[in-house]
Amino acid sequence: MTCFMFNQWKLYANGELPPAESKGLEQHAVECPQCQIKLQEWVDYMLEEEFSAYPEVPVPDTFTDEVMSKLFEEVPVRTARKRSSRTRRQRGWDIVKKTGLVVAGLTALVVTGTAVSPTFANYVNSLFQIEKDADSGMKNAVNKGLVQKLEQKITDQGITFEAKELMADSMRIAIIFDMYDQNGKQIEDHSMKLQLIDSNGKDWLAEDGREESGSSHGQFFITELSLNDIFESAEATPDQLTLKIVPTDIEGKTGKWELEIPVDMKKAKEATKTVAFKDAVYQSPQGLELKLKQIEFSPSATRVMLDSTVPKSAYVEFERAVLMYDKDHPEGVHITNKKVEPTLSGGDIAYEITNEKGEVVAARDMFGLDKGIAKKKNVLYVSGLSSKQEGDITKWWHTFGPLQGEQKLKFQLQKVYENKLASPKFDLIPEDLNKKAATFKDETGSSFTFSSFSWTPASGEEKGKAVIIVEGTLGKDVVSIRYWYVKDENGKTYYATLNPESTRDKDGRVHFKGELVIPKLEQAPKRLTICYPEYTVEHHVNWEVPFEIK
Structure with a gap:
């Protein structure tokens, strides 16, 4: 079906579409991510002055108050509070009076509850649609009816903990909540312990004793619980769960703010489609075996x-300079760390998922690869673990934004990355770099130019640091150098960081430029030896697995 245009949404909001066309519009919006995005943009615009060019219509004050109380019934009016909800409400009233037919038509539908589907009404009213930074997946779950309003709050010692809305999906649970004092001032300094209890009384979070603080998103807080490392699949998830939230510290206080929230997972499981693969195995020449499960x-x-x-055979010992923080070194100390690790990993791969038209609908690349050369699309960063070791096998969960509807797709593995040991040494006289740059070429075929040295002495609690500009071209198939360290004229080793901006040329070679920062350098060095112990190369792959969402 061809996607509907904005003018049709205007006609729909005003009740000017034929009934059959209105129903088709609603059904299409339920299944079409693109229209859902456009619809969300439209709802957002209604809270701004984007529609001010439309003709104004008279709107009675009583009607406006009723509309806005419906739209913002979950946003309590408080005083002396950051991001005042009263200010926001007043702004909303002013906007409604200015906007004209489109908003008047939509708000009439919201208030009266007529001529609007349940999914559309949920879409407009849910806090997950209003709150800043709630991702597209959360919003899509709302549109599918996987959200419930909560009316749970508890007050102790003048502090109120209030749960406002719950999103329960087969892959994650998210809750919008608030904490405020008797004056309505929001409290950001808090921590909570989460428990996820099934009908048999088992706490699935008991082993890790998960602590959350919740991050501020717009008006309230959102805390998210990924189910990746709790349940192996949607099918393995219990139908009924209880999310128990126990605030352990609110502004340094302990008290009785415990809430228990029932979570019905059955609807979420029914809304999840699964494609299982049999014998979808790739064996790389370097020895990495991947099974698409x-x-x-x-x-x-x-x-x-x-x-x-x-x-x-792929395990080697890597030696890195690191900046360690512990109780004996609260300000950090440079140490050399040795660790045996594999040179290959199921996380260090690149792949795409494409549709029948060859369009990329999702893409993943190696974590830590500079964004200038990484190919990523629709990646969704959720809380919790993304991998788990079980004997010789590592299980991986890579998460993307929602892909909806029946369609034929293809999984295409494109790259396997491998870490290799290195031992270059670039000897510099820092003072000379401001007069003339120094260029080196190493055994990987990479070239580096160092210039513009500066050193900032310690001041108060700030320790000294040095900065050197580095630019260069990496060797063939070399894509990343993530670990750096330097030694001064006395042989003391310092951890260093390089945050480059990278690009590729037409031959695929990586070019970069950035600042090499050496923290906690107590005095200006007379000589420096710059090293990196490892580098990453890419191996190109062409392995495809077609599949279909039914």
Whole structure:
């Protein structure tokens, strides 16, 4: 079906579409992510002055108050509070009076509850649609009816903890909540312990004792619980759960703010489609084995599930300079750390999911790869673990935004990345770099130019640091150098960081430029030796697995 245009939404809001066309519009919006995005943009615009060019219509004050009380019934009016909801409400009233037919038509539908589908009404009224930074997956879950209003709050010692709205998807649970004092002032300094209890009384979070603080998103707080590392799949998730939230500290106080929220997972499980794979195995020449196990499609997210196995021969000892913080070194101390790790990983891969037209609908690349050369699309960063070790096998969960509807797709593995040991040494006289840059070429075929040295002495609590500009071209198939360290004229080793901006040329070679920062350098060095212990290369792959969402 061809996507509906904005003018049709205007006609729909005003009740000017034929009944059959209105029903088709609603049904299409339920299944079309693009229209859902456009619809959300439209709802957002209604809270701004984007529609001020439309003709004004008289709106009685009583009607406006009723409309806005419906739209913002979950936003209590308080005083002496940051991001005042009263200010926001007043702004909303002013906007409604200015906007004209489009908003008047929509708000009439919201207030009267007529000529509007339940999914559309939920879409407009849900806090997940209004709150800043609630991602597209959360909003899509709302549109699918996987959200419930909560009317739970508890007050102790003049502090109120209030749960406002719950989103329960097969891949994650999210809750919007608020904490405020008797004057309505929001409290940001808090921590909570979460429990996820099934009907048999088992707490699925008991082993890790998960602590959350919730992040501020717009008017309230959102805390999110990924189900990746709790339940192996949507099918394995219990139908009924209880989310128990126990605030352990609010502004340094302990008290009785415990809430228990029933979570019905059955509807979320029914809304999730699963594609399982049999014998979808790739063996790389370097020894990495990848098994594509299954892909789950829920209203809130898409989850690719992989198993990886690495041979013992791929494990080597890496030695890195790090900045360690502990109780004996609260300000940090430079140490050298040795660790045996695999050179290959199921996380260090690049792949795409494409549709029948060849369009990329999701893409993932190696974590930590500079954004200038990484190919990522529709990646969804959720809380919780993305991998788990079980013997020789590592299980991976890669999460993307929702992919909806029946369609034929293709999983295309494109790259496997490998870490390799290195031992270059670039000897510099820092003072000379401001007069003349120094250029080196190493055994990987990479070239580096160092220039513009500066050193800032310690001041108060700030320790000294040095900065050197570095630019260069990496060797063939080399894509990243993530760990750097330097030694001064006395042989003391310092951890260093390089945050480059990278690009590729027509031959695929990576060019970069950035600042090499050496923290906690107590005095200006006379000589420096710059090193990196490892680098990453890419191996190109062409492995495809077609599948279909039914």
